[in-house]
Amino acid sequence: MCVLNSKKRLVLSKNWNHQLEDRKKLGLFRQLHPRVDSSALNLAGNDYLLHSKNPEIIEAACQAARDWGCSSTGSPLVSGYTAIHQDLEKLLSEWYGNRPVLVWNTGYAINQCVLSQVPEVGDLILADRLIHNSMIQGILKSSAKFKRYDHLNLDRLEQLLEQNREHSGQLFVVTESVFSMDGDYPDLKRIAHLKSIYDFKWILDEAHAVGWYGNNGSGLAEELGVLDQVDILIGTMGKSVGSMGAYMVLREDWERDYWINYAGEFIYSTYLSPMSVGASIRSIQMIQKNKIRMEVQTLSRKIRSLLVSIGCSEIGQGDSPILPIFIGDEHRCLEIADHLKKNKIFVGAIRPPTVPKGTSRLRISLNSQLKENDISRFVSILQEIL
Ligand SMILES: Cc1ncc(COP(=O)(O)O)c(C=O)c1O
Known part of the structure; x- marks a missing residue:
């Protein structure tokens, strides 16, 4: 709620500050982090065919x-x-x-x-x-x-x-x-x-x-x-x-x-x-x-099988470019995403209220240009931390 103070300036409601503190305590605080390293492996964006860089x-x-x-x-x-x-x-x-x-x-x-x-x-x-x-x-x-x-x-x-x-x-x-x-x-x-x-x-x-x-x-x-x-x-x-x-x-x-x-x-x-x-x-x-639809769908299934083979079974099924890895706990989800980021891999750490409580997840966005070594690097770092 916006309120007018006595000098008739628009200010934020004090209550908002408490709401923000609550979010921090719950591991749900959202912040903007600029992407600074364009060479890092981006598995967080939605550029599924990497056309933004074509x-x-x-x-x-x-x-x-x-x-x-x-x-x-x-x-x-x-x-x-x-x-x-x-x-x-x-x-x-x-x-x-x-x-x-x-x-x-x-x-x-x-x-x-x-x-x-x-x-x-x-x-x-x-x-x-x-x-x-x-x-x-x-x-x-x-x-x-x-x-x-x-x-x-x-x-x-x-x-x-x-x-x-x-x-x-x-x-x-x-x-x-x-x-x-x-x-x-x-x-x-x-x-x-x-x-x-x-x-x-x-x-x-x-x-x-x-x-x-x-x-x-x-x-x-x-x-x-x-x-x-x-x-x-x-x-x-x-x-x-x-x-x-x-x-x-x-x-x-x-x-x-x-x-x-x-x-x-x-x-x-x-x-x-x-x-x-x-x-x-x-x-x-x-x-x-460019009729690469079958190939990208196959790639999506292949990566899911690879994750299952390393014991990561709580994942979304299918052949779309979006692969959620369910973690559950918000803090743990952030921790894993941060660890991947330190290794130059960006993934989305998706938490409530974007998704229902208890279903925090890493959201992996695939793209048609993913190389074998990108995939194996991602999988081995994930295996390390999981
Ligand atoms: C399912 C869905 N619909 C609509 C939108 C909004 O599209 P835009 O990014 O063009 O605003 C999004 C954005 O992420 C989305 O995921």
């Missing part, structure tokens, strides 16, 4: 800056939407079967805006318990009712759909494909099948699946052939694409017009830099061309 993509960003400047110069409705932004939208639209697409600055803004504005009073949102904070924040602002089902538990989702079959308002099902902190994903084919039985709108966040799955690399919905069933798909360019920005894939052109007219987060913010747009275009073209 020379061709960097050159595309530079060319866009030479053509358009470093800034888009304004909000999209005024001066920020340039021909290069339009090119990116066209490319994205073709990637998703010529559906209407709108590019935003961040996936966080899209999720928050969509979930707060689309479901209305009388509607019911059914969401996976572990959906990303951006969607939760949107749902909390929405006037619709909200029920969560246990993570990936589609039997429970089906039960809730059955129980609410006669619900007078619209039903919504909200999930990520690849979950950001667990790296697992629901059976999207089953959700698509449920959609053929029950009347709901499906909102799917593919942030961590783009570039890693799908014959053309557009994500897991493409890979599993369920794109047509998704009503609003959210993708980001800050992960595998190695750039920044995000997009929504819609059904109708008028839906795109709606967001351009009514989404404050979209309208009143300086639009995405041409450099990010130029990088995204080149990166997506490379994703479409």
